[in-house]
Amino acid sequence: MYKSHVSHLTHDFKTLRNLMAKASPPRSGDYLAGLGAANSLERVAAQWALADVPLKQFLNEALVPYEQDEVTRLIIDGHDSVAFQPISHLTVGDFRNWLLSGQATTATLTAIAPGLTPEMVAAVSKIMRLQDLILVAKKCRVITRFRGTIGLEGRLSTRLQPNHPTDSPAGVAASLVDGLLYGCGDAVIGINPASDNLEATLRLLHMLRGIIERYQIPTQSCVLSHVTTTLKAIEQDAPVDLVFQSIAGTQKANDSFGIDLNLLQEAQDAVLGRERGTLGNNRMYFETGQGSALSANAHEGLDQQTCEARAYAVARKYEPLLVNTVVGFIGPEYLYDGKQIIRAGLEDHFCGKLLGLPMGCDVCYTNHAEADQDDMDMLLTQIAVAGCTFIMGVPGADDVMLNYQSTSFHDALYLRQILGLKPAPEFEQWLQKHQIFDDKNQLKQQAHIPELFKPTLQKIMGEADE
Structure with a gap:
């Protein structure tokens, strides 16, 4: 059971799966599925409770049972505990603060990536505003x-x-x-x-x-x-x-x-x-x-x-x-x-x-x-x-x-x-x-098609005429 107290009310969320759904920003699909928060107050209460959930909890409480879902088994069996160790003591809210800090450099984010599960990153995204999502993603570099x-x-x-x-x-x-x-x-x-x-x-x-x-x-x-x-x-x-x-x-x-x-x-x-x-x-x-x-x-x-x-x-x-x-x-x-x-x-x-x-x-x-x-x-x-x-x-x-x-x-x-x-x-x-871009990576404002493509274009026009 997960609880939070907002506006003199106590909100109970029976499972981590339920908490994640209620904390999600509004979207029509979740309401179609009967999963979305009843109102903004319940959503805020869920986000508040989610921020206090330890990241380790996502390794202990599978949102889809391990026995019946091979994606869950892939996530749990493939988890890199060594890569996770530097952030293993954090809650979801702490993780957000850490991601936004100067400690979360490109090199650090690359190193911890194998230790993160999808549920962890989904959880932290639910308590982030748009500029947070932009700032952290900008620091990630995947080549x-x-x-x-x-x-x-x-x-x-x-x-x-x-x-x-x-x-x-x-x-x-x-x-x-x-x-x-x-x-x-x-x-x-x-x-x-x-x-x-x-x-x-x-x-x-x-x-x-x-x-x-x-x-x-x-x-x-x-x-x-x-x-x-x-x-x-x-x-x-x-x-x-x-x-x-x-x-x-x-x-x-x-x-x-x-x-x-x-x-x-x-x-x-x-x-x-x-x-x-x-x-x-x-x-x-x-x-x-x-x-x-x-x-x-x-x-x-x-x-x-x-x-x-x-x-x-x-x-x-x-x-x-x-x-x-x-x-x-x-x-x-x-x-x-x-x-x-x-x-x-x-x-x-x-x-x-x-x-x-x-x-x-x-x-x-x-x-x-x-x-x-x-x-x-x-x-x-x-x-x-x-x-x-x-x-x-x-x-x-x-x-x-x-x-x-x-x-x-x-x-x-x-x-x-x-x-x-x-x-x-x-x-x-x-x-x-081939003179498509200039040396400043600007598109050349040319009135002609590069010689490179003329044979192909002529062939296309011939096929179109047929």
Whole structure:
């Protein structure tokens, strides 16, 4: 039993799971699940009680039973007690104060990351304001490598997302070239296939390899098919750079995605057996999003933000190149409006970075949410200030295949200009070499297309005419 006394009232919270849910800032998904605080007074009382909970308690009281959930077993069995030792005496409130202090340096945060559980970081995020989430995440630095170096200080990478509603190679290639001409694509050139079948996946993988190799682009490709489809592609010796999969924070939710930890391990082993990188071997790409477990009725009584943080334990096991929260994609049933989306995006980024992940964000919303592009501009700017590893680059910020609103090629230019950020160093050199960026990393205001791309564009136009 957890208690707190607020406004002459005593508030009782029967379990740590219940306390975490009641302490969570308001969001529609928790109310849909019947878990949210009844009012602001109860929420404050829960946050007050949560601040007094020792961090060690999260190792003693599993929010989802150890015996029935492999994600819980992963979290408990993989906990690094040595890394945890320097902060093991702290309560959640003390941990917040420590994170905001000068003692929590980049090196220190890197060292303690293996000793933190998702529930610990979710708990502390619930008692932090937005500027706290930004400040601490900014101090975290997670660097990964494949053909480029992702996550360095002063850098912001982008996923070039050239989706097409029919997987037309010409349509994909047109968006791809457009994005490259705006300096996007250093994190990954990643396509969500309209049809998740092996034939479509193979066709897109070979097309992407052809463009990357022809122009010697220091980046990596990914066709975001289900992991089982990608495994079949690897068996056919397809040019797979990264293995993608959506993941969640409970075993039941991952079951609904058709995956488990053994399958992810099989995929990682398969892709690591085919060396394609030049600088490193981080080969996995994961996407998450608050509400995914609840939408599958697989949240196990957890509030959606805590459930989301547990997904990061799954991601951490496989040393990914990239992880991102698709924060507003699932819809207003889970994050109702711009205010909730902004808060969730900053929470997710904070939790992922603190756990040692190369965390990006798809700053996005669906058209039936109470949000608009102004809200996305706020989250876009705040998350870049917080040191976000990468964002999306979608033509016109409007994904014509997935039917949602994201961020555009121009948004990356805006962030890089206003905050003085650069692409990954290898990609930066490539952009300058081909006269796309100048030596100050500004987009060249040129009236002509670089000679580099003219053959590809001519081919695209010919296919379009046909």
